[in-house]
Amino acid sequence: MSGLISVEDLRKSYGGAAALRGVSFEIGRSELTAIIGPSGCGKSTLLRCLNGLELFDSGRVRIGETTLERHNGDAPRDFQARLRHLREEVGMVFQGFNLFPHLTVLENAIKAPMVVKRLGRAAAEGQARELLVKVGLGDRLDYYPSQLSGGQQQRAAIARALAMSPQVMLYDEPTSALDPSLVGEVLNIMRQLDNEGMTQVVVTHEMRFARDVADKIFVLDDGELIEAGPPEVIFSAPRDGRTRDFLRSIL
Numbered sequence: 001m002s003g004l005i006s007v008e009d010l011r012k013s014y015g016g017a018a019a020l021r022g023v024s025f026e027i028g029r030s031e032l033t034a035i036i037g038p039s040g041c042g043k044s045t046l047l048r049c050l051n052g053l054e055l056f057d058s059g060r061v062r063i064g065e066t067t068l069e070r071h072n073g074d075a076p077r078d079f080q081a082r083l084r085h086l087r088e089e090v091g092m093v094f095q096g097f098n099l100f101p102h103l104t105v106l107e108n109a110i111k112a113p114m115v116v117k118r119l120g121r122a123a124a125e126g127q128a129r130e131l132l133v134k135v136g137l138g139d140r141l142d143y144y145p146s147q148l149s150g151g152q153q154q155r156a157a158i159a160r161a162l163a164m165s166p167q168v169m170l171y172d173e174p175t176s177a178l179d180p181s182l183v184g185e186v187l188n189i190m191r192q193l194d195n196e197g198m199t200q201v202v203v204t205h206e207m208r209f210a211r212d213v214a215d216k217i218f219v220l221d222d223g224e225l226i227e228a229g230p231p232e233v234i235f236s237a238p239r240d241g242r243t244r245d246f247l248r249s250i251l
Helices: 043-050 081-090 105-115 121-134 150-160 180-195 206-214 231-236 241-250
Strands: 005-014 018-029 032-036 058-061 067-068 091-094 169-172 199-203 217-221 226-228
Touching: 005 043, 018 217, 018 226, 032 043, 032 058, 032 206, 043 058, 043 169, 043 199, 058 081, 058 241, 067 081, 081 091, 081 226, 091 150, 105 121, 121 150, 121 206, 150 169, 150 180, 180 206, 206 231, 217 231, 217 241, 226 231
Parallel strands: 032 199, 032 217, 091 169, 169 199
Antiparallel strands: 005 018, 005 058, 058 067, 217 226
């Protein structure tokens, strides 16, 4: 596999329950990939394994030049060092906004670059201001999260993730906690990043967004990747009956 993201035979269980059953795929640079499937099928677990928030039991994850590998729970001695490096290359946006409530929007966006990447305050602030303008929050730099709408908080969370200059952006149901009227403003930022060439992987129930914007759709069911392909194929002529059943239930 030669894409920016490569996953091979990924397996993860909780107790005796298998969450991921030998998942393998590749994602190319600048692609936007949507992961869809019924609740509880392993979508969020898969996403969290990509940046090490969940430690998979066995398999291999490579993002850029960094590879994480485990076999039956065993890992190389330098696994933790590799994990730290990989997390610097991957931005993560959650269902909840996870902003620091005691910090302003600007302070939220400069904290990680200063602490993790040792960026000076002036450089971190300059970068953060540009990113916050980019996501439409240039007039909210001194606001606290509690003073923002849900859509604004999620856009601030995206800016905070981008402040680490990641190679890849991961989103776990980024619009699920939002009022329907605010969903579009977050999806528009993801469209903009896609146009700029950012590699993005999003777990979503926003089927219209997945159909209109994604380069590739992954369908999960019961921990297995049952189907993958371009949106026009997945939504118009899915091969697997489980995909057809899922789409019928949600569209």
